[in-house]
C-alpha cells in the first residue's frame with residue numbers, strides 16, 4: 001500500500017525538543033505514516049567540525065524517539081562510508097520504499113536556505129518533496145526569496161510551534177553544567193551525563209556561506225562536572241540489546257525481561273521486514289552497575305522458552 005514517509009535528517013548533536021516538535025508537526029500535517037530520523041555519519045557541510053561520535057548521536061536519537069510509535073531511526077548514513085549526502089540517502093530509501101511512496105524530507109528553514117550548496121540538490125528534489133519548517137530566528141519568507149523555482153516547487157512551507165532551542169545551545173549548557181531538563185527528553189539528558197558528552201565547548205567555524213548555526217567541538221576525555229543533579233551524576237545509563245526473541249512478542253513482556261536488572265526507561269521492538277524477525281532494544285537506567293555486570297545479570301534469560309541473546313547497546317542494523 002502506498003505510504004507517506006517523512007525523513008528527518010540531522011547531525012542531532014544532540015537531538016532536542018525542537019527537532020521532535022518539528023517532526024511531529026510534519027507527521028500530523030502531512031498524514032505521514034512514519035517519520036524516519038536519519039542521523040548523519042559524517043556531516044558534509046561542516047568543515048573543521050568534529051561532531052560527537054555517530055554511535056552516541058544515534059543512541060540519543062533512538063532514546064528520544066522511542067516513545068513515539070510513528071518515529072523510527074535509520075542507520076543508513078552511519079553505516080555508509082564517506083560523507084553523508086542527503087541525495088544518496090533519499091535515493092536509497094526511495095529504492096526500499098518503492099516508487100509509490102511519497103517521501104517528504106523535513107528540514108528547518110535554516111538548513112534549507114543552504115540547499116543550493118548541497119550535493120546534487122536537483123537529484124535530491126527528484127526523489128522527494130520537502131517540508132520546510134519554521135524555526136525561531138529563521139522565517140519562511142527568506143526561503144521563498146532565496147531558492148530557485150525548481151526547488152521551491154517541491155517545497156511545502158509549514159509553520160511549527162516555535163521551540164527556541166538549538167543543539168549548540170545544549171552543548172554550551174552541558175559544558176557549563178547547566179540543566180538540559182525540558183530541553184531534550186530525560187533519557188537523552190541522562191545519556192549525556194552518563195557518557196560525559198559535551199564536557200568542553202568551542203564554537204564551530206562558520207560553514208559555507210556563513211549560514212550554519214554555531215555548533216561545537218569538544219574534548220571527549222574527562223567527564224564534565226555535573227553540579228546540578230546529584231541523581232543524574234550517580235546514575236549509569238545502560239543500553240542493552242536482546243536478540244533471539246519469539247516471533248511475536250509484546251513490549252510488556254520485554255519490559256519484564258529488562259526490569260530484572262533495573263528501572264526500564266524505554267523498550268523498542270524492531271522487526272526486520274525482510275526476515276520478519278524481531279529484535280528488542282531496551283534502555284535501562286541502573287544505578288552503579290557497569291555494562292558488563294548488566295549483561296552478565298541478563299545472561300541465560302528465557303522468554304517463552306527461548307533463550308535470549310544479550311549484548312551491549314544498539315541493534316546492529318535496523319529496518320533500513
Ligand code: DND
Pocket residue numbers: 008009010011012013018019022038040043044045084085086087106107108109110111112117118119133134135136163164165166167
Ligand atoms: P543539520 O546539521 O542542519 O542538522 O543537517 C540537516 C540535514 O541536512 C542533515 O540530514 C544533513 O545531512 C543534510 N545536509 C546538510 C548539508 C549538506 C547536505 C546535506 C548534502 O547532502 O550535501 P541539525 O541536527 O542541526 O538539525 C536537524 C534539522 O532540524 C535541521 O533541518 C534543522 O533546521 C532543524 N531544526 C529545527 N527545526 C525547528 N525548530 C528547531 C530546530 N532545531 C533544528 N528549534
